[in-house]
Amino acid sequence: MxxxxxxxxxxxxxxxxxxxxxxxxxxxPPSQVTAAATVPADTRYVVIDSAVLNAHPGQQTLSVSGSKNAKTQMVAYGRTADVKAWLADQKYATIAYRAGDSAVTVKTVTPKSGSTGSSGAASTATPAPTATATPAPTGAATTQAAAPGPNPAGSDLWLDEFDGQDAQVTKMNVPSGVSVIVAGDGTAPAPDKIVLTWPVDTSxxxxxxxxxxxxxxxxxxxxxxxxxxxTHRKSRGPRRKSGPKMPKLPKAPKYKPTASIEATPRGRRSTRRTRVMAPALLAGVLALTGTGAGAAFAETSTPTPTPTPTATSSAPHGNANSPAPAVTAPQLERIVKRISVAAANADAKNDPNLAKLRFAGPALQLRDANYAIRVKKADQPALPAIPAGPLELSLPQATDSWPRTVTAVVKMPNDATGKAQAPLALALVQQTPRDNYMVEYAIALEPNVKVPNLAPASIGAAVVPPDSKLLKVQPDQVAAAYGDILLNGEKSKWYSSFDLTDDKLVAQVGASWKAQEQARLAQQFGQTSTLTFAGRVGSGPVISMATNDSGAIVWVNPEEVQLHRVTEAGAQVIAGATTAALSGVAQSNTGIESVYGYQLAFYVPPAGSDEKVRLLGFAQGLVSAREVP
Structure with a gap:
């Protein structure tokens, strides 16, 4: 056996x-699943939807090849709606994948006639594309007769981007609602060989x-x-032959003890019976003991706690129907780094054309004036550089349309003496899908400023209309109201609406300072000239972003005009060094007009609140100067 x-x-x-x-x-099993597609050789843009990329679980690997110039090829991914908005009037190819039979199909999407690109148009609505099936390419390249298309490389719209050699093999985990765009430089065709690879669980x-x-x-x-x-070998050993059997002895009569005499067993059999009875008794005792112990344990056991369900939101931003924030945190960090590089290049060369690549509105106006002054006045300090990071705060607008607004606060490095500097706050605006974010405002925050409670960057905030009456002061009236306080001080009707306790700008250029300047000029030159001040609203946009307490952060651009005019024949007005460098006039027999631009950020509380409007930060400087007749 x-x-x-x-x-x-x-x-x-x-x-x-x-x-x-x-x-x-x-x-x-195989270690990966591969799907390959070949697009027409004249295709400039290829879009791969998240449904294709997530056809199999696991990290996706995208390989592209076939580009005539590998240096111009790029792979980027962004929200599907943003990718289509960027393409707008451009013809592109899409890739579809059927997981059932692993078939790959290529379709060409042609915009409707009359659709225009959104880079310069006021309307940013995405045109409804028309999809037409594209037959399998034969490999012969065709020449695209259309005009060169836009270059997607370097766009702020992408969540991430890979250029040149880095675009040949890209590993990504693209979530739902995100698409990949493969392209060249807009003129050269995109790589025509697309290979998608998914890992397979080989465990x-x-x-x-x-x-x-x-x-x-x-x-x-x-x-x-x-x-x-x-055992077999042992059983085959030598055996002795047995002799004749011994006769059986007669049986002795059995002794039967009487009932009154207790029979005490003796010998081996008695011991054996005792050994058999002992385990049986022990088993019975244990059975009884176990039953009692089980009952006792059941009475004294600790009850199992019942978990309390916690309400969670399945939507990524708390509401599946709410628009997503304009940018993600990593995307904004990359945008700020690009702005930092562009600002450094422009500042190093005093080149306003380089500044226009990333600055607009009041921020560009102040930089242009600073460049013009520094060309003629070498000791004029440059404006604060835009640091590349880190970000201390980001507040993107929650929207799916354009223009889009983002507020960012960047930590400033210590100055040359090791002293800490106030953080820099930026207001960025993207006008259209093909435009980059431009710096409209760049200000230094006030020391120990109290920033209101803001929405998380993953949710975003709404933009408040400029004429909203839900705030203590309408956003489009904040610039004029604060300018009136700078001119008239306590006599202004807006004086009680603003918290001026720690306002450093009022202390520097407010009504008291203006009165001192006028008195000093009269004492020094008598009645030969006059110095007057006037306020006006600049051309910068009014940007308002809602806070969690129904208030808003409002960015405005008031301006102040200083007119130093001659009132006595033969007298002259001598311009300061900065004004002379910008105006080109050192002295005048008539007068000199200087315009100072202010970039201001305020917290405006909701209507009916006991709080007052307070200044969060500012930047100011001479933006223009000229001789008046």
Missing amino acids: RFVLAIVAFVVAAVMIVAGIAQRTVFA TPWAFPLIIGGLVLLVIGIALYLWGLY
């Missing part, structure tokens, strides 16, 4: 070991247990075989 069991163990062990090894070798959880179990059975089989062999 032992030999039979050994043979069975050997057979089962062999089967288990072979099956385990086969799972890791012969029957091992074989039964291989190791089968091999180990087979080895264990093999050892058991060997042990059974050796045991059977030993």
Whole structure:
């Protein structure tokens, strides 16, 4: 019997070991799933939707090739709606994938006639594309007769971007609602060979247990075989022949004790019966004891706590129907780095054309004036540089249309003496999908400023209309109201609406400072000239972003005009060094007009609040100067 069991163990062990090894070798699944597509050779843009990229689970690997110039190829991904808005009037190809039969199809999407690009148009609505099936390419390249298209490289719209050699193989985990765009530089065709690869789970959880179990059975089989062999050899030893059987002795009469005499067992049999009874009694005691212990445990056991469900939101931003924020945190960090590089290049060369690549509105106006002054006045300090990071605060607009607004606060490095500097606040605006974010305002925050409670960057904030009456002061009236305070001080009707306790700008250029300047000029030159001040609203946009308390952060651009005019014949007005450098006039027989621009950020509380409007930060400087007739 032992030999039979050994043979069975050997057979089962062999089967288990072979099956385990086969799972890791012969029957091992493929390590990846690959889908390849070839697009027409004249295609400039290729779009791969997230449904295709997520056809299989796991990290996607995108490989592109076939570009005539690998340096111009790029791969980027962004929200599907943003990608289509950027393409707008451009013809592009899409790739579809059927997971059932692993078939890849290519379609060409042609915009409707009359659709125009959104880079310069006021309307940013995405045109409804028309999809037409594209037959399998024959490999012959065709020349695209249309005009060169826009270059997608470097766009702020993309969540991430890979250029040149980095675009050949890209690994990504693209979520739903995000698409990939593959392109050249807008003039050259995109790479025409697209390969998608997904990893496959090649784990074989039964291989190791089968091999180990087979080895264990093999050892058991060997042990059974050796045991059977030993027993067999032992049973074949020499045996003695037995003689004649002894006659049986007569049986002695059995002794029967009386009932009154207790029979005490003796000898081996009594011991054996005692040994048999002891385990039986012990088992009974344990059974009774176990029953009692179980009952006691049931009465004293600690009740199992019942988990309390926590309400969570399945939508990524709390509301599936709410628009997503204009940018993500990593996307904004990349945008700020690009702005920092562009600002450094423009500042180093005093080149307003380079500044126009990333600055607009009041921020560009102040930089242009600073460049013009520094060309003629070498000791004029430059404006604060835009640091590349880190970001201390980001507040994107929650929107799916354009223009889009983003507020960012960037930490400033210590100055040359090691003293900490106030953070820099930026207001960025993207006018159309093909435009980059431009710096409209760049201000230094006030020391110890109290920033209101803002929405998280993952949710975003709404833009408040300039004429909103839900705030204590309408956003489009804040500039004029604060300008009136700078001119008239306590006599202004807006004076009680603003918190001026720690307002450093009022202390620097407010009504008291203006009165001192006028008095100093009259004392020094008598009645030969006059110095007057007037306020006006600049051309910068009014930007208002809602806070969590129904208030708003409002960015405005008031301007102040200083007119120094001659009132006595023969007298002259001498311009300061900065004014002379910007106006080109050192002295005048008539007068000099200087315009100072202010970039201001306020917190405006909601209507009915007991709080007052307070200044969060500012930047100011001379923006224009001229001689007046």
